[in-house]
Amino acid sequence: MIASLNSFKTKSILNVSDKSYIYYDxxxxxxxxxxxxxxILLENLLRHEDGISVSYEDVLSLIEQSKTKKYSPHEIAYRPARILMQDFTGVPALVDLAAMRDVMNEIGDNPSKINPVLxxxxxxxxxLIVDEFGxxxxxSNNTKLELNRNKERYKFLKWSQKAFSNFRIVPPGTGICHQVNLEYLAQTVWTNDEGDKTAIAYPDTLVGTDSHTTMINALGVLGWGVGGIEAESSMLGQPLTMLVPEVIGFKLTGEMPEGATATDLVLKITQMLRAKGVVGKFVExxxxxLNELPLADRATIANMAPEYGAFCGFFPIDVETISYLRFTGRDETRIELVEAYAKAQGMWRENDTDCPKFNDTxxxxxxxxxxxxAGPKRPQDRVLLTEAVKNFQTTLKATLGNNTNTKRAIKVKNKNYQLNDGDVVIAAITSCTNTSNPSALIAAGLVAQKAIEKNLMVKPWVxxxxxxxSQVVTDYLKAAGLQNSLDKLGFNLVGYGCTTCIGNSGPLNESIKTAVENGDLTVCAVLSGNRNFEGxxxxxxKASYLxxxxxxxxxxxxxxxxVNLKHDPIGEDKNGKPVYLSDIWPSNREIVSIIQSQIxxxxxxxxYKNVFQGDKDWQNIPVSSGLTYEWNADSTYVKKxxxxxxxxxxxKLIKNISAAHALAILGDSVTTDHISPAGLISKDEPSGKFLLEHQISPINFNSYGSRRGNHEIMVRGTFANIRLQNEMTTNVSGGITKMITTGEQISIFDASVEYRKLNIPLVVIAGKEYGSGSSRDWAAKGTYMLGIKAIIAESFERIHRSNLIGMGVLPLQFPEGIDRKSLSLTGNETFNINGISSAISPRMRVxxxxxxxxxxxxxxxxLCCIDTANEIKYYVHGGILHYVLRQLT
Incomplete structure (x- = not known):
């Protein structure tokens, strides 16, 4: 930890029970x-004030902000206490670190310099993929398949665990990173013991390589998602530079009504905040x-901060925080420290606490x-349950045009039923958003139990x-006698992990898939997740609803x-009497009673006693040793x-971009899923063809997410989403573009290869909210590897903008009122970008x-969307990793 200059004389002693802690008051x-x-940001600056990365003026800027609502952006260097990763984003980050160790070795420097300092x-x-279900x-079968498919990746991860210090792995089959973080890893107040010296107490803070890291803000822990590229630099001791954000206060009053869930609440909040516009801001x-919201409900709200566009959705420490820490079995000494520290620092919320000065409310x-x-393709598109049928009909009309009056039904082969537009073919209780919430899971179990009592069954095509x-969910569902009812309806445990929400829903039954394809049906998924983007x-x-x-x-x-769940029957009981949703919906009292008695x-x-141990299969994976990794040239999972x-x-010197061609022209709300898919790989895509050429059969393709350690596959998958709409092409969707030199429509990857041969730089033109969604570093890495020098959009989402800079790709923004349409862009044009070869500076005009x-x-x-002086350094160096390497050498 950097020693503070303590210019503001805030270093103090906090006594809790029989222990003393240094803290910055x-x-x-x-x-x-x-x-x-x-x-929390202010304390972070005080603790790291060194006169270089954190100056006296940096601290003063935040103090001044407490006296006025006027927002004045100021660049600060922020150092979180720790870093959280999941394997999809963690593997490519660790692959980069392993490659950086190789560079250090090659230039005669010490490879161990590349090591996490946090x-x-x-x-x-x-x-985990849902191959088997019901x-x-x-x-057990899904877990075995997961291990077999990912053994190469897991070998690499185990090497990483051995080669890098300050690095721990929670093995597969344990739970989702955000729930493990909420239930175990997070401490709310962190401590740093430095030998015989008095321990330093400070707020628990983190960044994570998953955008939903924000869930931890429910526990009074400040955290948000960053790209893997940023996380790598942070691991290596670089501060995260950021502008002090505006803070939007979100006032909650009243209490939740009977029949409504935390999911209903967060969908409303997401809709409101998207409409208000909080991208790049804190929401508090x-x-x-707040007095009426259990911490698990707060976690549901905090989790979806990326969906409403904010850095984070923060909840202060209060009595409910302490109750949850105790409820989840945290150490009593830590709980006492959390309460004492929060009260000493003025970070404790009481019911009558004066309202902070927010920039807006x-x-x-x-x-x-x-x-x-919410749906059918964006989490902010909330739909009242009473309006769900109408919403889907509108979706269907937009898909089918004049054919909506034609009943479309396809007989399912070897089955006694037909498949129709609107049928639900996937129903998944999945994702960190809701599976961290006992009331939501118990409510699902009670609906299942009451449905069984009414003789209802799930439709056979679902x-x-x-x-x-978390494994704790299984414990309390079994203790309450609810897992048996879920099993009878086919909601058997498929594994512990992020499945359908990340695109790991697995294949549909072959007969169902064939019927969908033959009829080109618009079938639906309903999932308890936070992401439902196209493809x-x-x-x-084609239509997914949260x-x-x-x-x-x-x-x-x-x-x-x-089926209108509010008014139509959802089935019949054994006497042929219609059963409505209201007949099987549990009361709040029933749910609370089970929580209190069974958990x-x-x-x-x-x-969590042996959370880092893993099962025997994990323990038996062989581990190689050595400071540098032994790359396997034939690997299709992990490649240098x-x-x-x-x-x-x-x-190298920065040059202006001359005679560039457009590789794609895209509309609004292009997500990182459109840019770099996470789901299953198709044999018809460039990535699938690459795997076939390497003798990998389609059944073993696995997902894009699992193969993020191999750049050959990932660059071929960039812009390969089946639902991508490139306005340069006609009568086609997916990763296709038009070669300007020939007029031919070919894959975006193949086009990039041809342009590279001709030494033609590339740009992408886009609309609003470019790069929304997951904190996916491959959306930036793939962009860079395709030879794209700049993205010109109407607006950018925070994390993706940062990732682009981290890979040396220039994010540029159209001025208000000007866009691809007003400029009549077709993709046949040539583009010059001037002004960056001389003195490039933050927020300059080019x-x-x-x-x-x-x-x-x-x-x-x-507008050049490089916000800070440090980001300029990263761009000038060709990316953040090159910058860090040069600093270390």
């Missing part, structure tokens, strides 16, 4: 009305409504919340799955989005990346010159 600075989230926890949770063997919750009476879903985020959930599903776990069960029973702190203590070929100790095919030109002044 921010109450001495008169910041009572500073938002709680900024108080504690890093990696949870293997994204590799039977008692699903869990306050108001009397928004308010919601939570007693007005109604049951909802693929059902239950993938909890993400399953290639054969819903609470009990509604997932209800839709599995109904079997179709064209104990001991469940959490037992499950090409970023550091011919590494030079000095960066000149775009468009040369049309008729010889006319148009000039547009673009």
């Amino acid at each position: 921010i109450t001495k600075l008169g910041v009572k009305y500073l938002p709680y989230s900024l108080k 504690p890093v926890d990696l949870v293997i949770d994204h590799s 039977n008692s063997e699903a869990f 919750f306050y108001g009397s409504g 928004i308010e919601l009476d939570i007693s007005t919340i109604l049951p909802s879903i 693929k059902t799955s239950l993938a909890p985020g 993400r959930i399953n290639h054969h599903v 819903a609470s776990p009990p509604l997932v069960v209800a839709y599995a029973l109904a079997g179709s989005l064209l 104990s702190p001991e469940m959490y203590r037992l499950r 990346p090409p970023y550091f070929i011919d590494f030079q100790k000095k960066p 000149l775009l010159t468009i040369i049309y095919t008729n010889g006319l030109t148009k000039k547009v002044e673009l």
